Amino acid sequence: MFAIFFPGQGAQFRGMGADVFGRYPGMTRFACDLLGYDLVSRCRDNQDDVLARTECTQPALFTVNALHMFERERREGRPADHFLGHSLGEYNALLAAGVFDFETGLRIVRKRGELMAAASGGGMSAVMNTPAPRLLDVLREDGVEGVDVAAYNTDAQVVIAGDDGALRAAHAALRARNIRFASLRVGAAFHSRHMEPVRSAFEGFLKEFTFAEPATTVISNVAGRPYERGTIPEMLSRQLVEPVRWADSIRYLLSLGVGLEYEEIGGDSLLRMARSIEKAGSRDALSRSGV
Numbered sequence: 001m002f003a004i005f006f007p008g009q010g011a012q013f014r015g016m017g018a019d020v021f022g023r024y025p026g027m028t029r030f031a032c033d034l035l036g037y038d039l040v041s042r043c044r045d046n047q048d049d050v051l052a053r054t055e056c057t058q059p060a061l062f063t064v065n066a067l068h069m070f071e072r073e074r075r076e077g078r079p080a081d082h083f084l085g086h087s088l089g090e091y092n093a094l095l096a097a098g099v100f101d102f103e104t105g106l107r108i109v110r111k112r113g114e115l116m117a118a119a120s121g122g123g124m125s126a127v128m129n130t131p132a133p134r135l136l137d138v139l140r141e142d143g144v145e146g147v148d149v150a151a152y153n154t155d156a157q158v159v160i161a162g163d164d165g166a167l168r169a170a171h172a173a174l175r176a177r178n179i180r181f182a183s184l185r186v187g188a189a190f191h192s193r194h195m196e197p198v199r200s201a202f203e204g205f206l207k208e209f210t211f212a213e214p215a216t217t218v219i220s221n222v223a224g225r226p227y228e229r230g231t232i233p234e235m236l237s238r239q240l241v242e243p244v245r246w247a248d249s250i251r252y253l254l255s256l257g258v259g260l261e262y263e264e265i266g267g268d269s270l271l272r273m274a275r276s277i278e279k280a281g282s283r284d285a286l287s288r289s290g291v
Contacts, residue, residue: 003082003253003262004096005270006065006089010184012057014046016266020067027102031063034106039063052185058088058113059106065092066102068265082253084219086270087191087244097214099232104209111205115198122163122189124150125171128180132158142173150191151244154276161189195240203237224248250277
């Protein structure tokens with residue numbers, strides 16, 4: 001079984017897309033025209049750190065991911081049995097599965113980025129080497145409220161989100177126990193209750209579009225399982241306020257019982273997460289068997 005992963009916000013970097021923009025000049029010009037700015041120069045120069053701005057990051061990364069996937073298809077790479085994307089990357093997974101075309105995907109992602117960028121305030125932090133149950137116990141012990149788990153990346157790495165005050169309290173609780181964490185370069189508390197106003201607006205926007213059923217299985221961030229028929233708008237709206245269940249998604253693929261191979265488009269962070277989850281599963285299996 002073969003799966004292809006697509007990275008999300010955080011995978012952007014200065015110079016991204018340089019290897020594909022020139023190979024797809026028509027699509028690149030179309031993206032620039034739709035977005036209303038020179039996407040190529042923004043990716044090349046990253047002047048004033050523009051790629052860190054959510055309203056730019058999301059359409060830029062979606063476009064670059066898409067062009068890399070088109071290039072892979074042109075070269076007749078191994079067909080995927082499953083597509084998975086992390087947060088924003090899920091839109092590239094849906095594009096690859098034929099749920100919508102490039103124009104539709106770019107319009108949706110542009111709107112998503114604009115709405116999320118407007119939801120200023122709060123932030124996110126990655127917490128290392130601490131399983132989610134232990135992390136939640138720590139927050140409860142110190143009376144920290146208003147913090148949500150925004151992503152279950154691996155069995156020992158989770159991302160939390162909250163308003164600035166709640167995150168400061170969470171950081172203090174983590175420091176007191178020597179638990180490592182790192183603040184993420186985002187402008188709001190994505191994948192949490194704080195995105196509820198964005199969800200309402202985005203849900204209404206999605207009603208303007210028609211979605212096909214995936215031609216290849218896509219694993220939903222919200223469920224950690226394949227999309228069920230007719231649920232795409234609902235799941236994309238819920239994704240804004242619910243955690244990315246990346247670890248559950250990988251465990252689901254591993255549970256199918258056939259050798260899992262995978263490839264990441266444009267990066268390797270998701271590959272490292274998948275390998276970590278796979279190794280943890282192997283250790284658990286050995287432990288249960290008494291080996």
